[in-house]
Amino acid sequence: MEIIPAARTVRYEQLEPGEIFLFAEGRTYALKARPQGDGDRNKMVLLGPSFLNGQGSSLVGWQATTVLSFGKNCTIFLPTDPNAWAREPVDQSQVWLAVADDRIFVCTNGAAVPQLYFPCFVDVQTGEIVEGRIQGFALYTNVWEIAVLGANHPPHTILKYPLQEIE
Secondary structure, three states, X not given: OOOOOOOEEEEHHHOOOOOEEEEHHHOEEEEEEOOOOOXXXXXXXXXXXXXXXXXXXXXXXXXXXXXXXXXXXXXXXOXXXXXXXXXXXXXXXXXXXXXXXXXXXXXXXXXXXXOOOOEEEEEOOOOOEEEOOOOOOEEEEOOEEEEEEEOOEEEEXXXXXXXXXXX
8 A cells, every 4th residue: 555645653853854744743844954063952943834933934952752754755846936036035934945056945043032033044955954144145935835746646745835725
């Protein structure tokens, strides 16, 4: 029997950095990030549609919980409309992606307190956290989609911005 989209339940600590998963307690999707330094634990970047602090995407510390993982084989669809791109994120309550060279980053709040804003960027492939600014040139969009593609079935959207009802 085939499961579409492919998913598995695992403990959060078993995820690999860069995996997309459903964080059921937060009723949100997230991406596992790498630890920032020696002795640090993994973090997750919240992608939505809901947020623990109600203020947009942020980094959240290690969780002892079971999650539904969609793995790392997801596809990100970027907009082709020129009006969907900006030189800087305009509204931190929205989830922005940054494209720098051939890498895609989630723009997120890395502050320990949700009321403050400290810009961080999480590489969607590696889970690496970059604080402050991305090296090189970047363009930003808050119009994007994460989907699972398959050879024998249509794409299955996991999350799409701007937020819409998913079938």
